[in-house]
Amino acid sequence: MKNLIVGAAVLVLFAGQLAAQQSNNQAQADSTDTAALQQKIRDLEDRLIALEGQVRMLKSAQAPSAPAPGAEASAETPAQAPAPAPTPVTSVTSAGGQLPVYGGASAAAKALNPDISVIGDFIGAAGGNPSLPLATLQPFPSLQMHESEVGLQAIIDPYARGDFFISFGEEGVNLEEGFITFTALPGNFVAKVGKMRSAFGKVNTLHNHVLPWIDRPLVTTNLVGDEDGIDDAGVSVEHILPAPKGLFLDLTGQVFRGDSGDVFRASKRSDVSTVDHLRAYKDITESTNLDIGFSYARGHSADKVGSLIPLSSDFITNLYGVDATLRWKPLRRSIYHSFVARSEFIWSQRQQFPSEQRAFGFYTSAEYQLGRRWFLGGRYDRSDRAQFANLTDEGGSVLLTYWPSEFSQIRGQYRFTKYAENIDAHELLMQVIFSLGAHGAHPF
Amino acid sequence: MKKMCRCSRFLLVVVAAVLVWAGLSPVPAEAKKLNVVTSTTDMAALTQEVGGDKVTVEAIAKGYQDPHFVEAKPSFLLKLRNADLLVVVGLQLEIGWLPPLINQCGNARIQVGAPGYLDASQFAEILEKPTGEVTRAMGDVHPLGNPHYWLDPDNGRRIARGIAEKLSELDAGDASYFQQQLQDFEKRLATAEQKWEAEMKPYQGRKVVTYHNSFPNFARHFHLNVIGYVEPRPGIPPTPSHTIELIGLMKRENCKIILVEPYFDLKTPNSVASNTGGKVVVYLPSVGGEKQVTNYFQLFDYDIDLLTKAFQATQ
Numbered sequence: 179m180k181n182l183i184v185g186a187a188v189l190v191l192f193a194g195q196l197a198a199q200q201s202n203n204q205a206q207a208d209s210t211d212t213a214a215l216q217q218k219i220r221d222l223e224d225r226l227i228a229l230e231g232q233v234r235m236l237k238s239a240q241a242p243s244a245p246a247p248g249a250e251a252s253a254e255t256p257a258q259a260p261a262p263a264p265t266p267v268t269s270v271t272s273a274g275g276q277l278p279v280y281g282g283a284s285a286a287a288k289a290l291n292p293d294i295s296v297i298g299d300f301i302g303a304a305g306g307n308p309s310l311p312l313a314t315l316q317p318f319p320s321l322q323m324h325e326s327e328v329g330l331q332a333i334i335d336p337y338a339r340g341d342f343f344i345s346f347g348e349e350g351v352n353l354e355e356g357f358i359t360f361t362a363l364p365g366n367f368v369a370k371v372g373k374m375r376s377a378f379g380k381v382n383t384l385h386n387h388v389l390p391w392i393d394r395p396l397v398t399t400n401l402v403g404d405e406d407g408i409d410d411a412g413v414s415v416e417h418i419l420p421a422p423k424g425l426f427l428d429l430t431g432q433v434f435r436g437d438s439g440d441v442f443r444a445s446k447r448s449d450v451s452t453v454d455h456l457r458a459y460k461d462i463t464e465s466t467n468l469d470i471g472f473s474y475a476r477g478h479s480a481d482k483v484g485s486l487i488p489l490s491s492d493f494i495t496n497l498y499g500v501d502a503t504l505r506w507k508p509l510r511r512s513i514y515h516s517f518v519a520r521s522e523f524i525w526s527q528r529q530q531f532p533s534e535q536r537a538f539g540f541y542t543s544a545e546y547q548l549g550r551r552w553f554l555g556g557r558y559d560r561s562d563r564a565q566f567a568n569l570t571d572e573g574g575s576v577l578l579t580y581w582p583s584e585f586s587q588i589r590g591q592y593r594f595t596k597y598a599e600n601i602d603a604h605e606l607l608m609q610v611i612f613s614l615g616a617h618g619a620h621p622f
Numbered sequence: 623m624k625k626m627c628r629c630s631r632f633l634l635v636v637v638a639a640v641l642v643w644a645g646l647s648p649v650p651a652e653a654k655k656l657n658v659v660t661s662t663t664d665m666a667a668l669t670q671e672v673g674g675d676k677v678t679v680e681a682i683a684k685g686y687q688d689p690h691f692v693e694a695k696p697s698f699l700l701k702l703r704n705a706d707l708l709v710v711v712g713l714q715l716e717i718g719w720l721p722p723l724i725n726q727c728g729n730a731r732i733q734v735g736a737p738g739y740l741d742a743s744q745f746a747e748i749l750e751k752p753t754g755e756v757t758r759a760m761g762d763v764h765p766l767g768n769p770h771y772w773l774d775p776d777n778g779r780r781i782a783r784g785i786a787e788k789l790s791e792l793d794a795g796d797a798s799y800f801q802q803q804l805q806d807f808e809k810r811l812a813t814a815e816q817k818w819e820a821e822m823k824p825y826q827g828r829k830v831v832t833y834h835n836s837f838p839n840f841a842r843h844f845h846l847n848v849i850g851y852v853e854p855r856p857g858i859p860p861t862p863s864h865t866i867e868l869i870g871l872m873k874r875e876n877c878k879i880i881l882v883e884p885y886f887d888l889k890t891p892n893s894v895a896s897n898t899g900g901k902v903v904v905y906l907p908s909v910g911g912e913k914q915v916t917n918y919f920q921l922f923d924y925d926i927d928l929l930t931k932a933f934q935a936t937q
Contacts, residue, residue: 224780231744234766336735339725362730366703418703418728426696459696464684467695509687510885550859550887583858585758621722622694 292332292340295617297387298610299325305605312566313597314440315399318607323348325386331618337362341618343385354385354409368416376408376438377416377430377455378473379499379522388620390518390545390579392591392609396559396571397539401526402497403441408453408475410434410442426459434477442477442495451477465508473499479528493529495564516547526564537562545577553579559595569598586612656793659705659732661716662689663910664772665742665781667918669709671807672786676796682723685910688885690762690857694719702727705738706792709785712743713769737792743769745784746777749838761855770907774839775815778918782807814919818926819844825933829877831868831894833886836907840925849875852882852890860890872898878936879929881905884912903932 301324307317318324326346333339338360345354357372375383381398386405394405402408412434421427436444436451444450453475461467479493500523507516521542528535539561547553555577563569573595581587588610595603656677660666666681673679680701683692689711702708702723710716724733731738748767756765771777786804790797826845830837833852841848850871854864871877878900880891884907891902905925909915915924 227747227780228745230748231746234748235741235744333734336733337730359725361725361728361733362736363728364730366728368726368728416726416728418699424697426700428696428699457696461695461697467697469696505693507693509684511887512693513688513691513885514887583758584762616717619694619718619722621726622696 292330293616293618295329295331295613295615297325297327297329297614297617298323298612299327299386300610301392302608303605304608305603307595307603307605308601310597310599310601312563312569313571313599314404314563315396315571315595315597316404317603317605318393324609327354327385327387329615329617331616334358352406357414366418370414370416371412373409373411374414376410376412376432376434376453376475377414378402378408378453378475378497379455379471379524380501380503380520381522382407382409385620387611387613390543390553390555391557391575391577392589392607393575393593395522395541395543395557395561396573396595397522397524397541397561400561400563400571401524401537401539403439406439408434408438408441408451410436410438410451412450421458424460426457428457428459430455430457436477438477438480440480441475441497443480444478449478451475466504466506469501469503469505471499471501473497473501475499479530493531495529496527498525498527499523514547514550517545519544524561526562526567528564530565535565535567537564537567551581553577553581555579563598566598571598572596585614586610654793654796656706656789657704658707658709658789659701660709661720662711662772663908664918664921665709665711665785667909667916667921668742668772668778668782669785669789671918672782672800672803673789674799674803676793676799677789681910682720683908685906685908685915686884686912688883689715689908690718692716692719694723698723699727702732703729705729705732707738707740707788708732709740709742709788711769711772712741713748713766713771714764715769740785740788742781742784743767743771745780746771747774747780747839749842750835761853762857763855768835768838770836771839773837773907774843775811775818775922776843777839779808779811782811810919814922818922821926821930822846825930828879828933829875830879830881831872831877831900832881833883833891836883837881837905844926849877852880852886852894865890865894869894869897872900879903879932883907901932901936903928905929 300322301318302321303318304320309317324347328342328344328346330342330344331340338358340358341355342353343355345352353373355372355374357370357374360367360369360371363369375385377383379402381389381394382402398404398407412432414430414432416428416430419427419429430453432453432455434442434451434453436442436449438451442451453473455474456472457469458471459467459469475497477495479495501521503518503520505516505518519542521540523540524538526535526537526539528537539559541557541559541561543555543557545553545555557575557577559571559573559575561571563571573593575591575593577589577591579587579589589608591607591609593603593605593607595605597603654676656673658666658669658673658677658679660669660679660681662683663681663685666679669677669679682698682701683689708724710720729738730736733739743766748771751767752763752765756763772781782804786800789800793800822844827847829847829849830841831850831852832848835848835851835853835856837848840846850868852860852865852868854861872894878898880895880900880902882888882891882902882904884904888902888904894900895902905928906912906915906921909918909921911921912924915921
């Protein structure tokens with residue numbers, strides 16, 4: 179009997195254990211099923227997100243018609259990712275050249291349009307500044323819609339992009355720049371063809387709305403053609419040169435038709451002008467960098483404002499320039515504080531009747547960012563006049579700039595000019611710049 | 623005059639010769655490694671995870687830098703001109719600085735549209751995609767959706783897959799290596815995710831305020847509730863009236879945490895915190911925001927540690 183009871187107990191225990199094991203197995207199976215289901219849901223979610231990504235890319239892609247070099251080969255590479263693979267769209271469209279389109283639902287319709295922007299530049303002036311017959315500096319009127327710059331920018335195809343900047347003044351329209359940039363040339367060359375601001379120095383390359391002042395320095399006005407500067411139709415080739423580690427060396431060679439406002443003038447096809455620029459840049463620390471440039475320009479001398487004697491087309495003007503920029507911007511607080519000091523020295527060697535004129539001029543300026551929206555700056559100017567090198571103008575400015583947002587700025591400038599004619603001018607300039615649409619970032 | 627002409631022609635010849643020489647100079651033969659440049663440190667960290675020792679990775683922006691406002695320094699061109707692959711965050715995060723660098727670098731491989739250009743946003747779940755009209759009256763909004771998407775481990779996994787796919791495409795010989803690396807990363811991420819979720823579970827539904835709207839993916843993944851921002855609108859600095867409104871909102875909602883990215887000024891957040899009895903937490907939106915945060919896992923470890931301590935302190 180005792181054995182029977184023990185046997186029954188063992189049987190019950192065994193049965194219980196078996197039932198428990200079965201129940202555990204069932205639970206484990208359920209748990210495995212749940213995990214598998216969860217994984218399946220995750221995979222489906224991933225696939226959905228990948229599809230959304232593809233749709234987004236296709237909507238915003240520039241849809242270049244020809245494939246990029248090597249795209250075919252890379253697209254054929256078998257995918258070896260375990261499921262669920264992200265399944266990106268093929269190489270040509272996966273690039274996702276996203277246009278900054280606005281308007282949500284109509285975004286797709288705008289996807290193939292270029293980025294369009296308008297930048298307004300309004301200037302007001304007070305104080306006295308006489309318009310002197312031999313001076314190149316022309317005073318601003320009391321109130322003026324100085325410029326409305328329309329920008330049209332887009333990637334043309336896998337090999338190039340196009341940029342147009344059309345400047346509407348109060349009295350006329352001017353193609354400030356319009357060029358194609360070949361970005362996919364062999365040997366790391368970058369070439370531009372069209373009308374462009376030449377690479378002479380720093381200020382000459384800058385559009386009005388990115389200047390740190392309302393006006394341009396006297397040396398630019400007197401020796402490099404003022405606002406328009408050396409801005410001409412031509413070809414530009416740029417290349418980063420091999421250099422010791424950490425040093426950026428960049429050489430630009432440009433050939434233009436030879437018509438640049440009152441700097442160069444071409445009277446026949448062979449009167450082309452050339453501009454060469456060597457740029458050396460180095461990060462001194464992560465926050466501080468130094469940028470130095472050497473420029474040379476050569477072209478046939480143009481008539482200047484006030485010139486009474488027509489020039490011979492054989493007369494040549496040579497311009498030499500050195501520019502230096504020191505920047506400081508602490509990365510952790512880069513949106514609050516920064517400092518920029520820049521200087522440009524320019525020598526002009528101008529052949530004209532009756533004798534060659536050798537003029538020199540420079541400016542030196544500094545700007546400190548006081549806070550996220552406020553900038554305080556100053557500039558000192560001194561320059562001979564290109565056509566009358568014995569006449570030297572001098573001046574200085576103090577500036578305060580306020581940025582309500584990234585897309586507008588209000589600037590005040592007190593400008594003092596001491597003309598060679600011994601006339602002093604004290605002016606208060608005010609500027610409002612405002613930006614509409616998607617304006618591409620300018621080079622550093 | 624003739625002398626000057628000769629001089630100028632000589633200079634032109636010299637320039638042309640230098641350009642041709644520079645163009646024809648052989649590029650130093652690198653080992654087999656793919657040279658990857660990324661716009662941010664987070665993309666670099668994920669690329670490093672799947673690329674392992676078959677890639678060299680460099681990021682342009684630093685982890686403690688506002689990725690919207692990076693200066694397009696020429697020294698970055700030196701990195702980009704030799705890159706085989708450029709990985710970008712996309713959604714216009716880098717629109718203010720990356721396009722001129724790509725245009726100027728003279729590297730055909732990484733131009734938009736080329737095989738070496740990878741927009742990682744295509745792999746990620748993007749939140750806050752505007753559906754109606756978008757204008758700048760709304761501030762510096764991103765019309766294609768919020769670009770701070772990497773702060774969700776699920777998106778990290780998806781981006782890593784996309785990068786592994788691209789690396790395999792560019793270096794087919796090492797495709798199996800990249801897939802192995804990816805699988806290893808996914809395994810470690812799954813384990814870490816369990817830990818992070820367990821740590822954050824007690825604080826699900828907690829209300830927070832952030833300085834900039836760079837936290838939606840993190841908040842959604844870990845079930846936090848972002849109720850407001852220190853900025854009145856994206857990219858617009860705090861205004862007194864908005865700050866007063868924010869203080870009122872935090873008091874009403876009993877919200878005690880203000881999360882601030884390391885590149886923003888703490889004056890306004892501190893003032894809000896002192897008026898609400900809250901706490902300012904400088905969290906890291908990116909790898910490299912602090913020296914000790916050197917990879918994608920450490921980024922979440924760091925932020926979750928900060929958050930859980932802050933939640934405990936403001937129970």
